[in-house]
Amino acid sequence: MNRYKCTISYDGTGFSGYQVQPNKRTVQSQIENVLAKIHKGGHVKIAASGRTDAGVHAKGQVIHFESPLSLPVEKWELALNSMLPEDISVLLVEKADSSFHARFDASGKEYRYFLYQSAKRDPFQRNYAFHYPYPLDLAAMREACTYLLGTHDFSSFCSARTEVEDKVRTIETIEILQDEEHLCFRFVGNGFLYNMVRILVGTLVEVGAGKRRPEEIVEILQKRDRRYAGKTAPGQGLYLWKVFYENKKVNNSS
Amino acid sequence: MNRYKCTISYDGTGFSGYQVQPNKRTVQSQIENVLAKIHKGGHVKIAASGRTDAGVHAKGQVIHFESPLSLPVEKWELALNSMLPEDISVLLVEKADSSFHARFDASGKEYRYFLYQSAKRDPFQRNYAFHYPYPLDLAAMREACTYLLGTHDFSSFCSARTEVEDKVRTIETIEILQDEEHLCFRFVGNGFLYNMVRILVGTLVEVGAGKRRPEEIVEILQKRDRRYAGKTAPGQGLYLWKVFYENKKVNNSS
Numbered sequence: 394m395n396r397y398k399c400t401i402s403y404d405g406t407g408f409s410g411y412q413v414q415p416n417k418r419t420v421q422s423q424i425e426n427v428l429a430k431i432h433k434g435g436h437v438k439i440a441a442s443g444r445t446d447a448g449v450h451a452k453g454q455v456i457h458f459e460s461p462l463s464l465p466v467e468k469w470e471l472a473l474n475s476m477l478p479e480d481i482s483v484l485l486v487e488k489a490d491s492s493f494h495a496r497f498d499a500s501g502k503e504y505r506y507f508l509y510q511s512a513k514r515d516p517f518q519r520n521y522a523f524h525y526p527y528p529l530d531l532a533a534m535r536e537a538c539t540y541l542l543g544t545h546d547f548s549s550f551c552s553a554r555t556e557v558e559d560k561v562r563t564i565e566t567i568e569i570l571q572d573e574e575h576l577c578f579r580f581v582g583n584g585f586l587y588n589m590v591r592i593l594v595g596t597l598v599e600v601g602a603g604k605r606r607p608e609e610i611v612e613i614l615q616k617r618d619r620r621y622a623g624k625t626a627p628g629q630g631l632y633l634w635k636v637f638y639e640n641k642k643v644n645n646s647s
Numbered sequence: 648m649n650r651y652k653c654t655i656s657y658d659g660t661g662f663s664g665y666q667v668q669p670n671k672r673t674v675q676s677q678i679e680n681v682l683a684k685i686h687k688g689g690h691v692k693i694a695a696s697g698r699t700d701a702g703v704h705a706k707g708q709v710i711h712f713e714s715p716l717s718l719p720v721e722k723w724e725l726a727l728n729s730m731l732p733e734d735i736s737v738l739l740v741e742k743a744d745s746s747f748h749a750r751f752d753a754s755g756k757e758y759r760y761f762l763y764q765s766a767k768r769d770p771f772q773r774n775y776a777f778h779y780p781y782p783l784d785l786a787a788m789r790e791a792c793t794y795l796l797g798t799h800d801f802s803s804f805c806s807a808r809t810e811v812e813d814k815v816r817t818i819e820t821i822e823i824l825q826d827e828e829h830l831c832f833r834f835v836g837n838g839f840l841y842n843m844v845r846i847l848v849g850t851l852v853e854v855g856a857g858k859r860r861p862e863e864i865v866e867i868l869q870k871r872d873r874r875y876a877g878k879t880a881p882g883q884g885l886y887l888w889k890v891f892y893e894n895k896k897v898n899n900s901s
Contacts, residue, residue, distance in 0.1 A: 404770040450771070470767075479773040513724075516658040517704070519733040521771070 394459045397469060398489040398643050404480040405450040406520040406629070412444045420445070420454075420481060427476040428458060442499045442636040446588075448520070448628035452505075453484070453635040457495040490642035501565070501637040504590045506578040507630045508598070522575065523594075523630035529576070529601030531569060537600040538567040540610035541593065548617035550593055551586035552625075560586055560617075569597075579634075588625055596623030648713045651723060652743040658734040659704040660774040660883070666698045674699070674708075674735060681730040682712060696753045696890040700842075702774070702882035706759075707738070707889040711749040755819070755891040758844045760832040761884050762852070776829065777848075777884035783830070783855030785823060791854040792821040794864035795847065802871035804847055805840035806879075814840055814871075823851075833888075842879055850877030 401424075409417035413425070421439060428437035439458045445451055464472070469486040477483065507522040509515065514524050544563040551560060566581040578594050596613065599605045605623070613621045655678075663671035667679070675693060682691035693712045699705055718726070723740040731737065761776040763769065768778050798817040805814060820835040832848050850867065853859045859877070867875045 402770055404773070474768065479768070480770045482768050482770050484767055513738055514728065514733070514736050516656055516734045516736050517775070519658070 394461060394491070395463050396457060396459050396489045396491050396493055397466070398455060398457050398487045398493060398495065399469075399473070399483055400485040401451065401454050401456060402482045402484055403451050403454065404520075405445060405448050407480050408447065410445060410447045410449070411441060411451075411454075420451075423478060423481060424456065424473075427473060428460075430476060431472055432460065432462070440495050442495045442502070443585075443633075445631075445633055446628050449631045449633070450521070450629075451633040453503075454633050455495045455499070455636040455638075457489060457493055487643040493642040495636075498638050498640065498642065499584075499636050500639040501581065501583045502585060502633065503579065503581045503635040503637075504585060505580070505632045505634045506590060506594045506626065507632070508576045508578070508594070508626075509574050510576070511574045520629050523627050525598060527602060529598065530603060531571065531576075531601065533603075533607050534569055534597045534601040536607035537597055537605075537610050538569065540607070540614070541567060545614050546617055547586055547589055547614070549613045549619055549622045550589050550596070551619065552588040552592075553619045555587040557586065562586065562589070567593075590631060591626045591628065592619075592622050592624075594626040594630070598626065599623040648715060648745070649717050650711060650713050650743045650745050650747055651720070652709060652711050652741045652747060652749065653723075653727070653737055654739040654741075655705065655708050655710060656736045656738055657705050657708065658774075659699060659702050661734050662701065664699060664701045664703070665695060665708075674705075677732060677735060678710070678727075681727060682714075684730060685726055686714065686716070694749050696749045696756065697839075697887075699885075699887055700882050703885045703887070704775070704883075705887040707757075708887050709749045709753070709890040709892075711743060711747055749890075752892055753838075753890050754893055755835065755837045756839060756887065757833065757835045757889040757891075758839060759834075759886045759888045760844060760848045760880065761886070762830045762832070762848070762880075763828050764830070765828045774883050777881050779852060781856060783852065784857060785825065785830075785855065787857075787861050788823055788851045788855040790861035791851055791859075791864045792823065794861070794868070795821060799868050800871055801840055801843055801868070803867045803873055803876045804843050804850070805873065806842040806846075807873045809841040811840065816840065816843070845880045845882065845885060846873075846876050846878075848880040848884070852880065853877040 403420050408420050411420045413419055413421045437458050439456045441456045466486040470483050473483045508525050509518050509522045512526050542564055546561050548560045562584050564582040568579040570577040657674050662674050665674045667673055667675045691712050693710045696709045720740040724737050727737045762779050763772050763776045766780050796818055800815050802814045816838050818836040822833040824831040854861055
């Protein structure tokens, strides 16, 4: 068997999230359907670095799969892209070690969250950013970010439905970048809990709006209770930007 | 009666074009439905500066309508935007002269056409730009543009289904702007025939690809026959950018 690592991008608008669900259009089912055709009906299961929710986008999601077919990676790219719907694109296929796992080997992730502030809503951004047409105190938000950096128990910043036991994660970088009408929140860390980025953004927006003091972040973290953090920001502003693999386990030469 | 001029923006992806058609979702029908609700069921017909085709976008389409209701323009904006679907936005409402007509008073228009050249297709651009992943000779394209400037019979550059008799139009400006992976074609003129911008772009791309010499534009214009021009570029790259209503020339030089 050959194991392949694929870096993919998708516009989450038309999907009920990443993961297969009965009678729903999902990213996983679209890719598995195409792989089944390539394998003449044989089911090929794919594994991703993690799920994304309905409406959430990916610029650099990573999946892996196994195949008895041994094709050059360029052929895989062409075959997959020619058969996949236009809202999914395969950016890169690499031959991987037989032990490589898209989820278990991921050493970190980058997410970005886009918010736009124009007074009137913009039809072209409705599926790609969160419309927030009120002033935000950027300095206060950036101060709040400093309390989130590092290793913390993020129980307050994940969905109450989160199933994992260990809610300690490390955030290495939080940046808030600004252009004319956008804010881009950039998060890099070793892992993110369910809804964590959206709840972090929702809470930071409440700080920016003056509804919370920056230092409140410290208390919220200490409470380890979802009810103390802010609202979950809408999914369409969120992008899984990049997945990091320290131990590469890929062969770039074939 | 009060006459209102509205500047609107729409993402053309989800519409079967601007104009009302039976059982189709169109921009005009969505706006007229909302106006009917505001007028308690009374039909209010809107008139636009011109139609746009399926998938074609607008950043600054202009419409007008008449109403017995006399509301401040800000109230009209709020009422319309709160009731319209998210893929249409009213940018500005102005009270207009009773003689104002969105189509007949238009003195010029600006269209922009976006093309992207990245090697891999990009899911986020599939509905918003034309994917053309091959090299283009920008200097040749710009030379071709010089032959299109000014007043010409554009019969070769409009759909054979065009109904208007007079196919003489004046193009004041054609610019081709380039960033990392996009080309933006900017056209300003006193009027554009059916499919004219898309056929102009399709022909310019054939020049850029080396399939035609820039000087061929002169012959194509002389033929006055659609069959001599290039292919019609796809609709999703096209944006009705601005409509001009000055009793001046469109370049504002009175």
